[in-house]
Amino acid sequence: MDRSRWIGFACLGVTALGWGFNWPAIKLLLRELPPLFSRGAAGVTAALILACIVLARGERLSVPREAVPRLLFATFTNVFAWMGFTTIAMKWVSVSEGALLVYTMPIWATLFAWPIRGMRPMPRDVIALVLGLAGLVVLFSGQGFAFSHDKLVGIVLALAAAILFALGNVLNRSQIPLSPIALVAWQVGLGCFVMLVLGLAFEKLDFSALSPTGWTVMIYMTLIPMGVCYLTWFETLRRLPPASASTGMLLAPVIGVVSAAFVLGEPLGVREIIAMVLTLSGVTIALQKS
Template structure:
């Protein structure tokens, strides 16, 4: 029995590693795709394609695709916060932000959970949570301090706002929305991605005038990777990892996502990784890791 549990945990860690690497590499991949396609069109089309693949996977596994009518509203709300805002706002923001800026701002989400827990559920932050907030937001100050008041690219402020709004909406949804348990995780993800990305694609077609024919060979590889990897396969490995690992372990493991994204953007795209980005990464991720730790009577 002990050997089986150990093997199951090792498999969970392997699945988590695949998920984290896949999501991390997606940050520079999005930058590549944005050279050919506008953001809403690119992310919307990728999401619709991924939702189709996930639906096919669910059907192959014999899972019921249709959901109860009472669950549709919750799935739509979760899709807006967890997909439309999380993916859509972030992708738009990356027109003006570096991967380091976008990734670290978005991954402040657990800090916003701590902050919003007080007004939403009357849960006062503990001393540990206050320290986590101080570290995390200190990292934001370090990251953005060299830009505020300096010469920034047009739209930089909007990019920062969209990235932070994506993190805040995801955090609020975590606190306010009950998980949809009437269907399997893969089916729930299929509906969330589909309900969020279909209007995103339509909005991109109407406002951005994206054209499939403008995709370069490099952009086509980036699009294929985004659909097959981060938005389809990595969701499957993520859910499989969650069945084998404690949720806190899985959550802390995702802190490697922005690290992999930032380092890979430096190696693949030549984006800067200086002392400011390194210090901001250390402060922000230390704060998030502290916020994700389980309470142990530290209030």
């Protein structure tokens, strides 16, 4: 294996670890801060850092006027829905439930591609859907499918995050003429700014309740998942085939679920493992290109 591919796999590992550990980190932070404010503040700060990196590299940060509608739509699906809905959902669902629900995104993208782009599902796409749904059924069967109102809201929000992100991926086919880092800076900045405003307007904030652990998690979420991991992800895509990179990123929910068991004491038994294997097998099949 050449040096470039080794670097690509190393960057992939850093990205998967950073995004994977972010799942229990969010759960920890939500014990002390409300979801929209915490995610919004971290995202706006990270976006400013990314914008500074863009300018330091001499890349363009201005958005062409004709690309603004596409940027706003991508911001809604990729950030406000994906990050915002998921973070709120984590108030009521476990890491294993939240992670497996949102990582079904490639399966829904395959389904959306049929009516929108005329790409009929192949037999393997049907298999991917069946495996993904079977994994979710196994995961939630331990509760006998009797959910409280809050739990149901969390499930709906996590599933909506996956479905809207998938819809955005299918509809957002035209490239916005910006570098990848500049594009992320704009999307994360705009999407998280809306979260921040909504959090300040509607959430109850108590900064005195933020412990040293909470501050540490907040700093981690700002710098690593929303900063370093985006840089390593783009480096991964530059050095590895997209299918390999996307499939490798399925390590993130596995890392999230396993680390949540150790950090938060969440259950990790046979049922959770079977659910992970089934769901992520379906996602892996959905990610493969013909």
